[in-house]
Amino acid sequence: MGNKQARADKKETAGQGVEQNLQREQKESLPSKEIRTLAKKTPFTTKEVSDLFKIFKSLAAQTPSQPDVILKSQFQGALEEAGINVKDNTRLIGLFTAFDKNESGTINFREYVLGMSACSKGTAREKISLSFQVYDVDNSGKITQEEMVRVLTSVAKYEKGAKGESLDPEVIKKFVAEVFEKYDQRKNNVLTYDEYMRAVMNHPDLVEYRSDITLLGTEESEASEAKKAFDQWVEQGVKAGFLKAEEKDGATIYSVIEPS
Template sequence: MGNKQGKDGKSKSASDKKYKLDQDTIKKLQESTNFDKVEVKKLYETFSDLSQGGKVPLNRQQFKDGLVKLEQCGLKNLDNSPFGDRLFDLLDTNKDNTVDLQEFVGGLSILCKGTVEEKLELSFKAYDLDGNGYITKNELSQMFQQAWISGFKALSYQTNEEVNRDDLNNFSEEMAQIFAEGAFTSLDVNGDGKLSFSEFKQFALSHPKITATLNGSKKDVPITFD
Protein backbone atom coordinates (compact mmCIF):
# COMPACT_ATOMS: atom_id res chain seq x y z
CA MET A 1 0.00 0.00 0.00
CA GLY A 2 1.43 3.38 -0.96
CA ASN A 3 0.92 6.77 0.64
CA LYS A 4 -2.25 8.62 -0.32
CA GLN A 5 -1.77 11.35 -2.87
CA GLY A 6 -2.65 14.93 -2.03
CA LYS A 7 -4.15 17.42 -4.48
CA ASP A 8 -0.68 18.60 -5.43
CA GLY A 9 0.37 15.07 -6.34
CA LYS A 10 2.64 14.71 -3.30
CA SER A 11 2.18 11.89 -0.84
CA LYS A 12 0.06 12.69 2.17
CA SER A 13 2.89 11.96 4.58
CA ALA A 14 5.17 14.40 2.77
CA SER A 15 2.60 17.18 2.71
CA ASP A 16 1.74 16.64 6.39
CA LYS A 17 5.35 17.20 7.39
CA LYS A 18 5.42 20.76 6.06
CA TYR A 19 4.02 22.88 8.84
CA LYS A 20 2.04 26.05 8.24
CA LEU A 21 4.01 29.06 9.42
CA ASP A 22 2.08 31.86 11.09
CA GLN A 23 2.94 35.12 9.32
CA ASP A 24 2.00 37.26 12.32
CA THR A 25 4.43 35.30 14.47
CA ILE A 26 7.17 35.73 11.88
CA LYS A 27 6.54 39.49 11.78
CA LYS A 28 6.64 39.82 15.58
CA LEU A 29 9.85 37.81 15.84
CA GLN A 30 11.48 39.92 13.14
CA GLU A 31 10.49 43.12 14.94
CA SER A 32 11.80 41.90 18.31
CA THR A 33 15.12 40.44 17.10
CA ASN A 34 18.09 41.32 14.91
CA PHE A 35 17.14 38.78 12.23
CA ASP A 36 15.66 39.61 8.87
CA LYS A 37 12.45 37.99 7.58
CA VAL A 38 14.25 35.20 5.69
CA GLU A 39 16.34 34.25 8.74
CA VAL A 40 13.33 34.31 11.06
CA LYS A 41 11.36 32.12 8.67
CA LYS A 42 14.19 29.56 8.46
CA LEU A 43 14.58 29.47 12.24
CA TYR A 44 10.80 29.13 12.64
CA GLU A 45 10.86 26.20 10.19
CA THR A 46 13.77 24.61 12.10
CA PHE A 47 11.92 25.01 15.39
CA SER A 48 8.74 23.56 13.88
CA ASP A 49 10.56 20.53 12.47
CA LEU A 50 11.99 19.78 15.92
CA SER A 51 8.86 20.47 17.97
CA GLN A 52 5.90 18.82 16.26
CA GLY A 53 5.02 21.86 14.21
CA GLY A 54 5.86 24.31 16.99
CA LYS A 55 3.22 22.81 19.27
CA VAL A 56 5.67 22.00 22.07
CA PRO A 57 8.85 23.75 23.29
CA LEU A 58 12.26 22.12 22.82
CA ASN A 59 13.88 19.88 25.37
CA ARG A 60 17.67 19.85 25.77
CA GLN A 61 18.34 17.26 23.05
CA GLN A 62 15.97 18.88 20.56
CA PHE A 63 17.66 22.22 21.21
CA LYS A 64 21.07 20.65 20.52
CA ASP A 65 19.68 19.20 17.28
CA GLY A 66 18.58 22.72 16.36
CA LEU A 67 22.08 24.13 16.84
CA VAL A 68 23.40 21.65 14.29
CA LYS A 69 20.99 23.06 11.71
CA LEU A 70 21.94 26.73 12.13
CA GLU A 71 24.35 26.69 9.20
CA GLN A 72 21.42 25.70 6.98
CA CYS A 73 19.79 28.96 8.10
CA GLY A 74 22.83 30.99 6.99
CA LEU A 75 24.05 31.39 10.58
CA LYS A 76 27.16 30.19 12.36
CA ASN A 77 27.20 26.69 13.81
CA LEU A 78 27.05 27.02 17.60
CA ASP A 79 27.01 23.27 18.18
CA ASN A 80 30.82 23.16 18.21
CA SER A 81 30.97 25.89 20.82
CA PRO A 82 32.19 24.99 24.33
CA PHE A 83 28.95 26.58 25.50
CA GLY A 84 26.67 24.00 23.89
CA ASP A 85 25.19 22.72 27.16
CA ARG A 86 25.16 26.13 28.80
CA LEU A 87 23.27 27.70 25.90
CA PHE A 88 20.14 25.75 26.69
CA ASP A 89 20.17 27.04 30.28
CA LEU A 90 20.90 30.61 29.18
CA LEU A 91 18.12 30.71 26.59
CA ASP A 92 15.61 29.06 28.94
CA THR A 93 14.79 32.43 30.44
CA ASN A 94 11.68 31.31 32.36
CA LYS A 95 13.56 28.28 33.76
CA ASP A 96 10.96 25.63 32.85
CA ASN A 97 13.62 23.28 31.39
CA THR A 98 12.40 23.90 27.84
CA VAL A 99 13.12 26.51 25.15
CA ASP A 100 10.08 27.93 23.37
CA LEU A 101 10.03 29.71 20.01
CA GLN A 102 10.56 33.21 21.43
CA GLU A 103 13.45 32.04 23.62
CA PHE A 104 14.97 30.10 20.70
CA VAL A 105 14.89 32.92 18.14
CA GLY A 106 15.50 35.71 20.66
CA GLY A 107 18.52 34.02 22.22
CA LEU A 108 20.07 33.12 18.89
CA SER A 109 19.55 36.72 17.77
CA ILE A 110 21.95 37.87 20.50
CA LEU A 111 24.45 35.12 19.77
CA CYS A 112 24.50 35.59 16.01
CA LYS A 113 23.75 39.27 15.55
CA GLY A 114 23.93 40.89 18.96
CA THR A 115 26.06 43.87 19.95
CA VAL A 116 29.47 43.39 21.55
CA GLU A 117 28.00 44.32 24.93
CA GLU A 118 25.12 41.81 24.58
CA LYS A 119 27.55 39.01 23.73
CA LEU A 120 29.81 40.01 26.63
CA GLU A 121 26.89 39.83 29.05
CA LEU A 122 25.85 36.41 27.73
CA SER A 123 29.45 35.16 27.92
CA PHE A 124 29.63 36.30 31.54
CA LYS A 125 26.40 34.46 32.36
CA ALA A 126 27.78 31.33 30.67
CA TYR A 127 30.77 31.33 33.03
CA ASP A 128 28.76 32.32 36.10
CA LEU A 129 27.47 28.80 36.66
CA ASP A 130 25.65 29.47 39.94
CA GLY A 131 24.22 32.80 38.76
CA ASN A 132 25.48 34.82 41.73
CA GLY A 133 26.87 37.66 39.61
CA TYR A 134 30.54 36.68 39.94
CA ILE A 135 32.89 34.14 38.37
CA THR A 136 35.09 32.02 40.63
CA LYS A 137 38.34 30.37 39.62
CA ASN A 138 36.59 26.99 39.66
CA GLU A 139 33.84 28.25 37.32
CA LEU A 140 36.47 29.69 34.99
CA SER A 141 38.30 26.36 35.00
CA GLN A 142 35.13 24.36 34.26
CA MET A 143 34.35 26.46 31.21
CA PHE A 144 37.95 26.30 29.99
CA GLN A 145 37.77 22.52 30.31
CA GLN A 146 34.69 22.42 28.10
CA ALA A 147 36.57 24.51 25.52
CA TRP A 148 39.42 22.01 25.38
CA ILE A 149 37.04 19.07 25.19
CA SER A 150 35.09 20.65 22.32
CA GLY A 151 38.36 21.40 20.52
CA PHE A 152 39.65 17.86 20.80
CA LYS A 153 36.30 16.38 19.79
CA ALA A 154 36.26 18.58 16.67
CA LEU A 155 39.83 17.52 15.82
CA SER A 156 38.97 13.86 16.41
CA TYR A 157 36.06 14.18 13.98
CA GLN A 158 38.14 16.03 11.36
CA THR A 159 41.14 13.69 11.50
CA ASN A 160 39.18 10.49 12.17
CA GLU A 161 41.45 9.86 15.17
CA GLU A 162 40.08 8.13 18.25
CA VAL A 163 40.49 9.99 21.54
CA ASN A 164 40.27 8.14 24.84
CA ARG A 165 37.51 9.80 26.86
CA ASP A 166 39.29 9.45 30.23
CA ASP A 167 42.55 10.78 28.81
CA LEU A 168 40.66 13.65 27.21
CA ASN A 169 38.89 14.59 30.44
CA ASN A 170 42.04 14.34 32.56
CA PHE A 171 44.19 16.36 30.17
CA SER A 172 41.49 18.98 29.62
CA GLU A 173 40.96 19.36 33.36
CA GLU A 174 44.69 19.77 34.00
CA MET A 175 45.15 22.31 31.21
CA ALA A 176 42.03 24.21 32.26
CA GLN A 177 43.24 24.56 35.84
CA ILE A 178 46.62 25.88 34.69
CA PHE A 179 44.95 28.29 32.26
CA ALA A 180 42.44 29.48 34.86
CA GLU A 181 45.19 30.03 37.44
CA GLY A 182 47.13 32.24 35.05
CA ALA A 183 44.06 34.10 33.85
CA PHE A 184 42.77 34.73 37.36
CA THR A 185 46.07 36.17 38.51
CA SER A 186 45.86 38.92 35.91
CA LEU A 187 42.08 39.37 35.86
CA ASP A 188 41.22 39.55 39.57
CA VAL A 189 42.34 43.16 39.88
CA ASN A 190 41.02 43.77 43.40
CA GLY A 191 42.16 40.35 44.67
CA ASP A 192 38.80 39.32 46.13
CA GLY A 193 38.94 35.81 44.62
CA LYS A 194 36.14 36.36 42.14
CA LEU A 195 35.62 38.17 38.85
CA SER A 196 33.07 40.93 38.41
CA PHE A 197 31.59 41.68 35.01
CA SER A 198 33.98 44.60 34.48
CA GLU A 199 37.01 42.40 35.29
CA PHE A 200 35.74 39.65 33.01
CA LYS A 201 35.02 42.17 30.26
CA GLN A 202 38.72 43.03 29.87
CA PHE A 203 39.45 39.34 29.37
CA ALA A 204 36.59 38.83 26.90
CA LEU A 205 37.50 41.87 24.77
CA SER A 206 40.92 40.35 24.09
CA HIS A 207 39.15 37.55 22.13
CA PRO A 208 40.68 34.72 24.17
CA LYS A 209 40.97 31.23 22.76
CA ILE A 210 42.53 27.88 23.52
CA THR A 211 44.36 25.79 20.94
CA ALA A 212 43.82 22.05 20.96
CA THR A 213 46.45 19.95 19.18
CA LEU A 214 46.04 16.36 18.00
CA ASN A 215 48.75 14.59 15.98
CA GLY A 216 49.95 17.81 14.38
CA SER A 217 46.47 19.21 13.68
CA LYS A 218 45.34 22.32 15.55
CA LYS A 219 41.94 23.71 16.46
CA ASP A 220 41.40 27.19 17.89
CA VAL A 221 38.35 27.45 20.13
CA PRO A 222 37.04 30.90 21.17
CA ILE A 223 36.18 30.87 24.87
CA THR A 224 33.73 33.74 24.79
CA PHE A 225 30.89 34.49 22.38
CA ASP A 226 32.32 36.49 19.49
Protein backbone atom coordinates (compact mmCIF):
# COMPACT_ATOMS: atom_id res chain seq x y z
CA MET A 1 0.00 0.00 0.00
CA GLY A 2 2.78 2.38 1.03
CA ASN A 3 4.83 1.59 -2.10
CA LYS A 4 1.81 2.16 -4.33
CA GLN A 5 1.14 5.55 -2.71
CA ALA A 6 4.81 6.52 -3.03
CA ARG A 7 4.76 5.67 -6.74
CA ALA A 8 1.58 7.70 -7.18
CA ASP A 9 3.11 10.67 -5.36
CA LYS A 10 6.27 10.38 -7.47
CA LYS A 11 4.22 10.28 -10.67
CA GLU A 12 2.22 13.34 -9.60
CA THR A 13 5.39 15.24 -8.73
CA ALA A 14 6.93 14.34 -12.10
CA GLY A 15 3.77 15.50 -13.85
CA GLN A 16 3.87 18.80 -12.00
CA GLY A 17 7.51 19.22 -13.02
CA VAL A 18 6.69 18.66 -16.69
CA GLU A 19 3.81 21.12 -16.48
CA GLN A 20 6.00 23.74 -14.81
CA ASN A 21 8.69 23.29 -17.48
CA LEU A 22 6.06 23.60 -20.20
CA GLN A 23 4.68 26.79 -18.63
CA ARG A 24 8.20 28.22 -18.37
CA GLU A 25 8.97 27.36 -22.00
CA GLN A 26 5.70 28.95 -23.13
CA LYS A 27 6.50 32.09 -21.13
CA GLU A 28 9.99 32.27 -22.63
CA SER A 29 8.82 31.76 -26.20
CA LEU A 30 6.97 34.21 -28.40
CA PRO A 31 3.50 33.27 -29.73
CA SER A 32 3.74 32.31 -33.39
CA LYS A 33 1.07 34.89 -34.28
CA GLU A 34 3.19 37.71 -32.86
CA ILE A 35 6.27 36.36 -34.66
CA ARG A 36 4.40 36.41 -37.97
CA THR A 37 3.07 39.93 -37.28
CA LEU A 38 6.55 41.34 -36.58
CA ALA A 39 7.97 39.51 -39.61
CA LYS A 40 5.31 41.18 -41.80
CA LYS A 41 6.08 44.63 -40.39
CA THR A 42 9.86 44.27 -40.92
CA PRO A 43 12.28 42.72 -43.44
CA PHE A 44 13.09 40.02 -40.85
CA THR A 45 12.08 36.39 -41.40
CA THR A 46 10.14 34.53 -38.71
CA LYS A 47 13.34 32.72 -37.75
CA GLU A 48 15.22 36.01 -37.39
CA VAL A 49 12.44 37.39 -35.17
CA SER A 50 12.64 34.25 -33.03
CA ASP A 51 16.43 34.61 -32.78
CA LEU A 52 16.06 38.26 -31.73
CA PHE A 53 13.57 37.16 -29.07
CA LYS A 54 16.12 34.76 -27.59
CA ILE A 55 18.69 37.56 -27.40
CA PHE A 56 16.11 39.90 -25.89
CA LYS A 57 14.91 37.42 -23.24
CA SER A 58 18.42 36.44 -22.18
CA LEU A 59 19.20 40.10 -21.42
CA ALA A 60 15.80 40.92 -19.91
CA ALA A 61 16.09 37.92 -17.59
CA GLN A 62 19.06 39.61 -15.91
CA THR A 63 16.55 41.94 -14.24
CA PRO A 64 13.99 39.63 -12.58
CA SER A 65 11.85 42.58 -11.48
CA GLN A 66 11.38 43.63 -15.15
CA PRO A 67 11.69 40.43 -17.22
CA ASP A 68 9.78 41.74 -20.23
CA VAL A 69 11.91 44.79 -21.05
CA ILE A 70 15.57 45.72 -21.40
CA LEU A 71 17.07 48.66 -19.56
CA LYS A 72 19.34 51.41 -20.80
CA SER A 73 22.28 49.65 -19.11
CA GLN A 74 21.55 46.49 -21.17
CA PHE A 75 20.96 48.24 -24.49
CA GLN A 76 24.53 48.15 -25.79
CA GLY A 77 24.65 44.40 -25.18
CA ALA A 78 21.33 43.97 -27.01
CA LEU A 79 22.78 45.73 -30.05
CA GLU A 80 26.10 43.85 -29.97
CA GLU A 81 24.39 40.47 -29.67
CA ALA A 82 22.55 41.30 -32.89
CA GLY A 83 25.76 42.38 -34.65
CA ILE A 84 25.55 46.18 -34.24
CA ASN A 85 28.51 47.77 -32.45
CA VAL A 86 28.00 51.26 -31.05
CA LYS A 87 30.81 52.38 -28.75
CA ASP A 88 30.26 56.14 -28.38
CA ASN A 89 27.85 56.98 -25.57
CA THR A 90 26.11 59.91 -27.28
CA ARG A 91 24.94 57.83 -30.24
CA LEU A 92 24.04 54.96 -27.91
CA ILE A 93 21.74 57.20 -25.87
CA GLY A 94 20.25 58.61 -29.08
CA LEU A 95 19.48 55.15 -30.43
CA PHE A 96 17.94 54.09 -27.11
CA THR A 97 15.63 57.12 -27.23
CA ALA A 98 14.74 56.34 -30.85
CA PHE A 99 13.93 52.71 -29.98
CA ASP A 100 11.87 53.68 -26.90
CA LYS A 101 8.76 54.77 -28.80
CA ASN A 102 6.44 54.84 -25.76
CA GLU A 103 9.00 56.87 -23.75
CA SER A 104 8.87 54.42 -20.84
CA GLY A 105 12.62 54.49 -20.19
CA THR A 106 12.77 50.80 -21.14
CA ILE A 107 12.49 48.87 -24.42
CA ASN A 108 9.97 46.09 -24.96
CA PHE A 109 10.41 43.38 -27.55
CA ARG A 110 8.25 45.02 -30.21
CA GLU A 111 10.28 48.25 -29.90
CA TYR A 112 13.50 46.23 -30.05
CA VAL A 113 12.53 44.45 -33.29
CA LEU A 114 11.28 47.60 -35.02
CA GLY A 115 14.37 49.53 -33.96
CA MET A 116 16.71 46.75 -35.08
CA SER A 117 14.87 46.65 -38.40
CA ALA A 118 15.50 50.36 -38.99
CA CYS A 119 19.17 49.98 -37.95
CA SER A 120 20.09 46.94 -39.97
CA LYS A 121 17.56 46.53 -42.77
CA GLY A 122 15.65 49.80 -42.87
CA THR A 123 14.43 51.62 -45.95
CA ALA A 124 15.87 55.01 -46.90
CA ARG A 125 13.08 56.82 -45.05
CA GLU A 126 13.52 54.67 -41.92
CA LYS A 127 17.27 55.28 -41.81
CA ILE A 128 16.81 59.04 -42.22
CA SER A 129 14.14 59.08 -39.52
CA LEU A 130 16.29 57.06 -37.13
CA SER A 131 19.32 59.30 -37.62
CA PHE A 132 17.15 62.40 -37.12
CA GLN A 133 16.00 61.03 -33.77
CA VAL A 134 19.60 60.36 -32.73
CA TYR A 135 20.65 63.94 -33.53
CA ASP A 136 17.57 65.23 -31.71
CA VAL A 137 19.20 64.66 -28.31
CA ASP A 138 16.51 66.40 -26.24
CA ASN A 139 13.66 64.76 -28.20
CA SER A 140 12.19 68.14 -29.16
CA GLY A 141 11.40 67.27 -32.77
CA LYS A 142 14.14 69.60 -34.02
CA ILE A 143 17.94 69.49 -34.28
CA THR A 144 20.09 72.30 -32.92
CA GLN A 145 23.63 73.04 -34.07
CA GLU A 146 24.91 72.03 -30.64
CA GLU A 147 23.16 68.66 -30.86
CA MET A 148 24.55 67.86 -34.31
CA VAL A 149 28.06 68.91 -33.26
CA ARG A 150 27.77 66.76 -30.13
CA VAL A 151 26.76 63.59 -32.00
CA LEU A 152 29.26 64.02 -34.86
CA THR A 153 32.08 64.81 -32.45
CA SER A 154 31.30 61.79 -30.26
CA VAL A 155 31.34 59.42 -33.24
CA ALA A 156 34.44 61.00 -34.79
CA LYS A 157 36.36 60.89 -31.50
CA TYR A 158 35.75 57.16 -31.21
CA GLU A 159 36.55 56.39 -34.85
CA LYS A 160 39.70 58.52 -34.96
CA GLY A 161 40.79 57.31 -31.53
CA ALA A 162 40.58 53.71 -32.76
CA LYS A 163 43.02 54.67 -35.55
CA GLY A 164 45.32 56.56 -33.18
CA GLU A 165 44.44 59.86 -34.82
CA SER A 166 43.52 63.18 -33.21
CA LEU A 167 40.40 65.19 -33.97
CA ASP A 168 40.12 68.93 -34.54
CA PRO A 169 36.63 69.77 -33.17
CA GLU A 170 36.63 73.08 -35.06
CA VAL A 171 36.40 71.16 -38.34
CA ILE A 172 33.09 69.62 -37.29
CA LYS A 173 31.76 72.90 -35.90
CA LYS A 174 32.53 74.59 -39.21
CA PHE A 175 30.85 71.81 -41.20
CA VAL A 176 27.70 71.96 -39.03
CA ALA A 177 27.58 75.77 -39.30
CA GLU A 178 27.69 75.44 -43.11
CA VAL A 179 24.88 72.85 -43.07
CA PHE A 180 22.66 75.11 -40.97
CA GLU A 181 23.50 78.17 -43.07
CA LYS A 182 22.30 76.37 -46.18
CA TYR A 183 19.39 74.22 -44.93
CA ASP A 184 17.92 76.14 -41.98
CA GLN A 185 15.40 77.82 -44.27
CA ARG A 186 13.46 79.44 -41.43
CA LYS A 187 16.68 80.87 -39.97
CA ASN A 188 15.65 79.88 -36.44
CA ASN A 189 18.85 77.95 -35.61
CA VAL A 190 17.21 74.51 -35.76
CA LEU A 191 16.59 71.91 -38.47
CA THR A 192 13.13 70.45 -38.84
CA TYR A 193 12.75 66.94 -40.25
CA ASP A 194 12.12 68.27 -43.78
CA GLU A 195 15.14 70.58 -43.59
CA TYR A 196 17.27 67.71 -42.30
CA MET A 197 16.15 65.52 -45.21
CA ARG A 198 17.29 68.19 -47.66
CA ALA A 199 20.66 68.36 -45.92
CA VAL A 200 21.01 64.59 -46.18
CA MET A 201 20.47 64.75 -49.93
CA ASN A 202 23.79 66.59 -50.26
CA HIS A 203 25.53 65.08 -47.21
CA PRO A 204 24.40 61.41 -47.15
CA ASP A 205 27.10 60.53 -44.62
CA LEU A 206 25.04 62.42 -41.99
CA VAL A 207 22.82 59.32 -41.87
CA GLU A 208 25.87 57.40 -40.61
CA TYR A 209 26.65 60.18 -38.09
CA ARG A 210 29.66 61.49 -39.99
CA SER A 211 30.40 64.93 -41.34
CA ASP A 212 31.67 65.22 -44.92
CA ILE A 213 33.90 62.31 -45.89
CA THR A 214 36.66 64.69 -47.01
CA LEU A 215 36.59 66.55 -43.69
CA LEU A 216 37.01 63.42 -41.60
CA GLY A 217 39.61 61.91 -43.89
CA THR A 218 37.72 58.69 -44.57
CA GLU A 219 39.63 56.15 -46.65
CA GLU A 220 38.80 56.09 -50.37
CA SER A 221 37.37 52.56 -50.12
CA GLU A 222 35.02 53.67 -47.34
CA ALA A 223 33.96 56.70 -49.39
CA SER A 224 33.12 54.38 -52.28
CA GLU A 225 31.00 52.20 -49.98
CA ALA A 226 29.23 55.27 -48.61
CA LYS A 227 28.44 56.45 -52.15
CA LYS A 228 27.11 53.01 -53.06
CA ALA A 229 24.88 52.93 -49.96
CA PHE A 230 23.65 56.46 -50.73
CA ASP A 231 22.74 55.51 -54.30
CA GLN A 232 20.80 52.51 -53.01
CA TRP A 233 18.65 54.39 -50.54
CA VAL A 234 18.06 57.25 -53.00
CA GLU A 235 16.76 54.65 -55.43
CA GLN A 236 14.47 53.34 -52.69
CA GLY A 237 13.28 56.88 -51.95
CA VAL A 238 12.41 57.54 -55.58
CA LYS A 239 10.50 54.25 -55.79
CA ALA A 240 8.69 55.02 -52.52
CA GLY A 241 7.63 58.38 -53.90
CA PHE A 242 9.16 60.75 -51.34
CA LEU A 243 12.19 61.72 -53.44
CA LYS A 244 12.35 62.84 -57.05
CA ALA A 245 15.26 62.97 -59.47
CA GLU A 246 15.62 65.64 -62.14
CA GLU A 247 18.31 66.25 -64.75
CA LYS A 248 19.64 69.80 -64.68
CA ASP A 249 22.73 71.16 -66.45
CA GLY A 250 24.05 67.64 -67.00
CA ALA A 251 23.68 66.64 -63.32
CA THR A 252 21.05 64.67 -61.44
CA ILE A 253 19.31 66.79 -58.77
CA TYR A 254 17.43 65.00 -55.99
CA SER A 255 14.75 66.73 -53.95
CA VAL A 256 12.19 65.83 -51.27
CA ILE A 257 8.55 65.54 -52.29
CA GLU A 258 6.43 67.38 -49.74
CA PRO A 259 3.53 65.32 -48.28
CA SER A 260 0.17 66.43 -49.64
